[in-house]
Structures are given as structure tokens and as C-alpha cells.
Amino acid sequence: MTTTQTRPRQETPREVRPHGTTPLYQRERPLWMLLPGGVLMLAVIVVPLLVGLYIAMLDLDQYTLRQWFSAPFVGFANFAEAFTDSPLLHSIWISVSLSVLVTAVTVPIGVAAAVSTQNRFPGRGLVRSIYLVPYVLPAFVVGTFFRTMLQPQGVVNTVLGTDVLWLNGSASYWALAGVMVWTSWPFVYLLSLAGLQAVDNEVHEAAALDGVTWWAKLRYIVFPFLRGPLSLAIIISILHNINNFTLPFVLFGNPLPSSVEVMPVLTYIASFQSFRFGLSAAMAICSLVIVAIPLFVYLRAVKLDTGDDAGPTRKQRRADRALLAAPAAADLEGARA
Numbered sequence: 114m115t116t117t118q119t120r121p122r123q124e125t126p127r128e129v130r131p132h133g134t135t136p137l138y139q140r141e142r143p144l145w146m147l148l149p150g151g152v153l154m155l156a157v158i159v160v161p162l163l164v165g166l167y168i169a170m171l172d173l174d175q176y177t178l179r180q181w182f183s184a185p186f187v188g189f190a191n192f193a194e195a196f197t198d199s200p201l202l203h204s205i206w207i208s209v210s211l212s213v214l215v216t217a218v219t220v221p222i223g224v225a226a227a228v229s230t231q232n233r234f235p236g237r238g239l240v241r242s243i244y245l246v247p248y249v250l251p252a253f254v255v256g257t258f259f260r261t262m263l264q265p266q267g268v269v270n271t272v273l274g275t276d277v278l279w280l281n282g283s284a285s286y287w288a289l290a291g292v293m294v295w296t297s298w299p300f301v302y303l304l305s306l307a308g309l310q311a312v313d314n315e316v317h318e319a320a321a322l323d324g325v326t327w328w329a330k331l332r333y334i335v336f337p338f339l340r341g342p343l344s345l346a347i348i349i350s351i352l353h354n355i356n357n358f359t360l361p362f363v364l365f366g367n368p369l370p371s372s373v374e375v376m377p378v379l380t381y382i383a384s385f386q387s388f389r390f391g392l393s394a395a396m397a398i399c400s401l402v403i404v405a406i407p408l409f410v411y412l413r414a415v416k417l418d419t420g421d422d423a424g425p426t427r428k429q430r431r432a433d434r435a436l437l438a439a440p441a442a443a444d445l446e447g448a449r450a
Contacts, residue, residue: 169394191395212354223301248299256363286372308342348411
């Protein structure tokens with residue numbers, strides 16, 4: 114009887130694809146899934162932004178609006194007029210100073226309110242609901258309500274025993290700041306409360322057993338957990354207060370006192386009252402640049418664009434490809450031998 118010898122089957126060498134030739138359906142990050150959102154972003158954000166930038170370079174007013182494609186092209190003349198012959202710089206200072214002031218005041222108020230309602234006590238749900246009242250009210254209602262209270266014979270002057278003109282003159286700046294603080298602090302409270310929920314109860318129990326004081330507990334336990342939520346609350350509060358149009362427009366009417374002539378209202382007046390559409394578009398572009406500055410700082414601070422999860426660098430990808438290709442090359446040389 115003959116013995117049949119079985120020859121060892123040669124393994125087929127693995128195919129090594131060069132970088133960039135992996136089929137789309139096998140990639141770990143299917144970028145094609147971003148196509149619907151990208152198209153929507155292009156239609157809603159990019160196209161209007163380009164149209165606004167084009168309008169900002171035209172001498173577009175009520176006389177040339179019908180044929181605005183053939184309006185005279187003036188280049189950057191509208192931007193120069195906005196910074197030299199209009200109160201844009203004054204409005205920028207008013208908007209930025211109000212935003213920073215209101216944010217600086219609302220952050221400690223919101224954190225204190227969140228800490229006060231963190232632990233259970235009878236009526237905690239009612240207190241939390243009352244804290245949210247300024248946040249859920251529409252800005253038009255808030256502006257109308259405080260406009261009535263800040264009249265010369267209104268409730269505020271009656272209670273304080275003063276005769277201050279809160280809706281006109283230099284006092285209007287502080288009146289607007291106070292109303293914005295009243296409407297903005299619940300947002301900081303919400304994010305701070307969400308951050309406090311991340312603190313484990315065992316941490317609080319361990320601190321209580323160790324006899325930690327309330328200030329040490331806030332500094333070393335509570336505040337580190339609030340770093341991320343507070344960063345987000347600060348940037349959103351700054352952006353919201355800079356772009357706040359409804360509250361000052363309803364509170365003071367039109368025209369606004371010069372001490373509260375914020376950028377959104379100035380842009381509205383230049384566009385829909387003076388009918389200088391090109392000039393108002395230039396103001397809007399400047400406002401967009403100012404708003405983008407704190408947003409860029411925030412993105413760099415939290416490393417959303419260059420964070421640890423942003424993926425490997427080009428050098429790391431080359432090293433990974435070399436490590437993956439080395440066994441395949443050895444198998445191929447062995448098969449040839």
C-alpha cells in the first residue's frame with residue numbers, strides 16, 4: 114500500500130494596500146455619512162455668508178435693491194465707512210463690555226444656585242422650577258415687563274425712593290446690564306447643576322468622614338468637576354449677550370440711548386431704517402468676526418479641533434503602515450523562497 118504524502122498548502126500572502134486606496138466601505142471613518150450635514154451646512158451657513166460678503170462690497174440701498182446684482186461695486190468702502198463714519202466702534206465697546214460684565218456676574222450666581230439645590234431637601238423641585246422662570250420667559254415679555262418697572266414713576270424708583278431715568282441717559286447701561294443678568298444666570302445654573310451631578314456620592318461621603326470644610330470641599334471636589342460645564346457656559350453666555358437684539362430693542366424702543374446702542378440694533382437700524390444694505394452687511398461681517406474670536410479661543414482651550422481624539426498624526430500613520438507591512442513582506446519573501 115502506498116503512502117500518500119500531503120504537501121503543505123502554501124498560504125496566500127496578504128495583500129498590502131498603499132495608504133489611501135482602502136475602499137470607502139472598509140474605512141473606520143465613513144466620511145460619506147457627513148455628506149447630508151455638509152450639504153445642509155453649505156446651504157444654510159456658507160452660501161448666505163458668501164452672499165452677505167458680496168453685498169458688503171456693493172453700494173446697495175433702496176434705489177439699487179431691485180437690480181442688486183448690477184449695484185455699484187465699492188470694494189471695502191463700506192467697511193471703511195463702518196469704522197470711520199458710523200458708531201460701530203462705540204457699539205462694539207458697548208456690546209463687548211456688557212457681555213463680559215453680565216457673564217462675570219452670572220457665573221457666581223449660577224454656581225451658587227446650583228450648589229444650593231444640589232442636596233435633597235423638602236421643596237427642592239419647586240425651588241429649581243422657580244430658578245428657571247427668568248430663563249423660560251420670552252425676551253419680548255421680559256423687555257416689556259422691565260420697561261414698565263423702569264419708568265420714571267415705576268416700581269423701581271418707587272421702591273428705591275429715587276427719580277433716575279433708567280430708560281434714558283447713562284443709567285440705561287446699568288439698567289440693561291441688570292436685566293440681562295436676571296435673564297442669563299439660570300443658564301449658568303443649569304450647566305453647573307449638570308456638572309455637579311457628575312460628582313459621585315461616595316466622594317461627598319468620604320469628604321464628610323474626613324472632616325473637610327465646606328470651602329475645601331468646593332475648591333478640591335466641586336470646582337474641578339465644574340471646569341468643563343463652566344467653560345461652555347461662559348462662551349455661550351458671551352456669544353448670546355453680544356448678539357442679544359430683542360431685549361434692548363424692546364426695553365428701550367427706537368432710537369436707543371447711545372449708552373446701550375449695541376451691535377445687533379445698530380445693524381438693524383442701518384439696514385431697515387436707513388436702507389443702507391451694503392453698510393449693514395459690512396457691520397454684520399464685523400460682528401461675525403468679533404463673535405468668532407471667543408469661539409476660537411474656546412475651541413483651542415478644550416482642544417476640540419486638535420485634541421487627543423483627533424486621530425494619529427502623519428508620522429504615526431507612516432509608522433503604523435510600516436509595522437503592518439513588515440509581516441506581509443516577510444510572508445511574501447518566504448513564499449518566493
